[in-house]
Amino acid sequence: MLELKHLKYNVEDEQGKKEILNDVSLSIPDGKFIVITGPNGGGKSTLAKTIAGIYRPSGGQILLDGEDITELGITERARLGISFAFQQPVRFKGIEVFDLLKLASGNKEMSQGQACRYLSEVGLCARDYINREVDASLSGGELKRIEIATVLARGSKLSIFDEPEAGIDLWSFTNLIRVFEQIKEETQGTILIISHQERILDIADEIVVIEKGRIAKSGPKEEVLPAILGSDSAIPGCHVQKEQEETVR
Amino acid sequence: MIEMDGIEKKILEEVAEIHGIPQGAYNIRYNGEAQARQSTKDIQITPKEDGTGIDIRIADGTVNQSCCIPVVIAKTGLRDVVTNDFYIGENCDIVIVAGCGIHNCGDQDSQHDGLHRFFVGKNSKVKYVERHYGEAENGTKGGNIMNPVTEIYLEEGAQMEMESTQIKGIDSTKRDTRAVVKENASIVIKERLLTNGTQFAESRMDAELVGENSSANFISRSVATDQSKTTYYSNIVGKAPCHGHSECDAIIIGEGKVLAVPALDAADPDAALIHEAAIGKIAGEQLIKLQTLGLTEEEAEAAIVEGFLK
Numbered sequence A: 001m002l003e004l005k006h007l008k009y010n011v012e013d014e015q016g017k018k019e020i021l022n023d024v025s026l027s028i029p030d031g032k033f034i035v036i037t038g039p040n041g042g043g044k045s046t047l048a049k050t051i052a053g054i055y056r057p058s059g060g061q062i063l064l065d066g067e068d069i070t071e072l073g074i075t076e077r078a079r080l081g082i083s084f085a086f087q088q089p090v091r092f093k094g095i096e097v098f099d100l101l102k103l104a105s106g107n108k109e110m111s112q113g114q115a116c117r118y119l120s121e122v123g124l125c126a127r128d129y130i131n132r133e134v135d136a137s138l139s140g141g142e143l144k145r146i147e148i149a150t151v152l153a154r155g156s157k158l159s160i161f162d163e164p165e166a167g168i169d170l171w172s173f174t175n176l177i178r179v180f181e182q183i184k185e186e187t188q189g190t191i192l193i194i195s196h197q198e199r200i201l202d203i204a205d206e207i208v209v210i211e212k213g214r215i216a217k218s219g220p221k222e223e224v225l226p227a228i229l230g231s232d233s234a235i236p237g238c239h240v241q242k243e244q245e246e247t248v249r
Numbered sequence B: 001m002i003e004m005d006g007i008e009k010k011i012l013e014e015v016a017e018i019h020g021i022p023q024g025a026y027n028i029r030y031n032g033e034a035q036a037r038q039s040t041k042d043i044q045i046t047p048k049e050d051g052t053g054i055d056i057r058i059a060d061g062t063v064n065q066s067c068c069i070p071v072v073i074a075k076t077g078l079r080d081v082v083t084n085d086f087y088i089g090e091n092c093d094i095v096i097v098a099g100c101g102i103h104n105c106g107d108q109d110s111q112h113d114g115l116h117r118f119f120v121g122k123n124s125k126v127k128y129v130e131r132h133y134g135e136a137e138n139g140t141k142g143g144n145i146m147n148p149v150t151e152i153y154l155e156e157g158a159q160m161e162m163e164s165t166q167i168k169g170i171d172s173t174k175r176d177t178r179a180v181v182k183e184n185a186s187i188v189i190k191e192r193l194l195t196n197g198t199q200f201a202e203s204r205m206d207a208e209l210v211g212e213n214s215s216a217n218f219i220s221r222s223v224a225t226d227q228s229k230t231t232y233y234s235n236i237v238g239k240a241p242c243h244g245h246s247e248c249d250a251i252i253i254g255e256g257k258v259l260a261v262p263a264l265d266a267a268d269p270d271a272a273l274i275h276e277a278a279i280g281k282i283a284g285e286q287l288i289k290l291q292t293l294g295l296t297e298e299e300a301e302a303a304i305v306e307g308f309l310k
Helices: A044-052 A074-080 A097-105 A112-121 A140-154 A173-187 A221-228 A239-248 B006-016 B284-291 B297-308
Strands: A002-013 A016-028 A033-037 A059-064 A082-085 A158-162 A190-194 A206-211 A214-220 B025-030 B033-038 B043-047 B053-058 B063-068 B071-073 B079-088 B093-097 B100-104 B110-120 B125-136 B144-146 B149-154 B159-168 B172-181 B186-195 B200-209 B214-224 B229-238 B242-252 B257-266 B271-280
Touching: A002 A044, A016 A044, A016 A059, A016 A206, A016 A214, A033 A044, A044 A074, A044 A082, A044 A158, A044 A190, A074 A082, A074 B284, A082 A140, A097 A112, A097 A140, A097 B297, A112 A140, A140 A158, A140 A173, A158 A173, A173 A190, A206 A221, A214 A221, B006 B071, B006 B100, B006 B125, B025 B043, B025 B053, B033 B043, B043 B063, B053 B063, B071 B079, B071 B110, B100 B110, B100 B144, B110 B125, B125 B144, B149 B159, B149 B186, B159 B172, B172 B186, B172 B214, B186 B200, B186 B229, B200 B214, B200 B242, B214 B229, B214 B257, B214 B297, B229 B242, B229 B271, B242 B257, B242 B297, B257 B271, B284 B297
Parallel strands: A033 A190, A033 A206, A082 A158, A158 A190, B025 B063, B025 B071, B053 B079, B063 B093, B071 B100, B079 B110, B093 B125, B100 B125, B110 B144, B110 B149, B125 B159, B144 B172, B149 B172, B159 B186, B172 B200, B186 B214, B200 B229, B214 B242, B229 B257, B242 B271
Antiparallel strands: A002 A016, A002 A059, A206 A214, B025 B033, B043 B053
16 A cells, blocks of 8 residues: 655745645555546656655655655665656666666576566567667667566566656557556556556546646546546547557557 | 696686686786697697797688687786787688786786787688786785787778777776778777776777778777776778777766767768767666666666676
8 A cells, every 4th residue: 555645845946946746645555556647747757756766755754555665765665666667768878678677677587588578568579679778779669668668577566657658659558558457467566657648547447636736636537537538637549649559450 | 737726717717708728729828928828720829939929820711719818917016018919811700819817916016018910811700809807915006007009900801899898907008909991891899998996097999991891880988986097099090981980988986087089080082980979977867767676876886887888
């Protein structure tokens, strides 16, 4: 169970103090598929990064299975079972895809077969990618899939994805959704996704809408989704992309 | 059968990845003298008449063979100077390993200055691996110094790939690598350097592309930590329609300093020459990414450096 209690995150700029998160409280039980949505600039990504420890909250508490993790760093939180897939994955000169998967899994002796399985899950032909460097030679879409594969390899109880669909190119939403379902099944854990794509919202157990740093709505998908359809919080997929996916399938 | 002590065995493993006596042709130089040598039918190793080094002659058409010529110095205050010439025939495909390791057990500097000249025949393919390694006994103050010079002459259609690595324990190095590349020939030099403490490393790479469709590709990656300093100079001169590329990437950790000076000289209007250089600290987002995988900041830094220098 992940609990956020009165979470605040402020930044100071030339115009003074700005509240990015303002009194966010939320309880996420285990095994749930949660999508956090809301208009751009509303605080979604900040909330995800605050949970992963990348940002330190200005106030409030974060509890994981009853343990207060508010003061813990990124590493400690990762070791307690929080994974994070970045919206814009980082590139590394020299580190190969296989290296990254080994680091993610914590298993230096990971077999090629196992690494291949993770890559296949995200639609990459393992033979072509396993020894590729995670550098500028990879496209944004390839990098994004490798990022998701690292979360698969982690197999942790809370997996956070920051806009996972962005840059996924021709690889279909259907496959992406299958990956989420698989993570959920294998880890029996919680999946928390930042997205405003209607098709991702559609597979959520629960939806949380964040606007102006506050929770505007939250509840089961059946209740929340109809209320936000057509707004900035639930954008339908692009027609061209849908047609391409149909062709690929 | 030669006798090796633990230090020599360890250094040979570090610089040449060999365990005991190597296979095929080899020459092991120990404390400034030849210790063991073996030629094969196709690879003949002979001492120079003036005693300054060895000649390695590789017969035309020699393929899938290797030659290993490691140097070990386990003496303090020794200055070892050697000239080795490689005469590689036509249509060969071979691997040459030439590492040097110093174990300094005293307070005086130990130094190895090697000149390696490669005369590579038409359409031959050579992979040349050179590793430099140094260590000191606890409490000793003697420096480990290496100043390797490599000259490469590539005939038509010849290809040479040089991998040069210096990861540990060399206090001062000035490396100088020069290549003259003829028609349809290519040279690739990959260099990996890590300096720490107050170490100093200077690397120069020069290529003269004299033949049509010749090419040079220099890839230098270095990490300068603590108060160490690394300098990279490269110069590619295109005297014919050719391709040249020089890439220098460096990571600074602590108060390390890096200077990169890539030069290009297009002396022919159809010479296509490129250089890239990037120097900086490890990006904060790279550390954060690896921390989200459960690594500490120190482990993340080590993983990034290890990958970068791989």
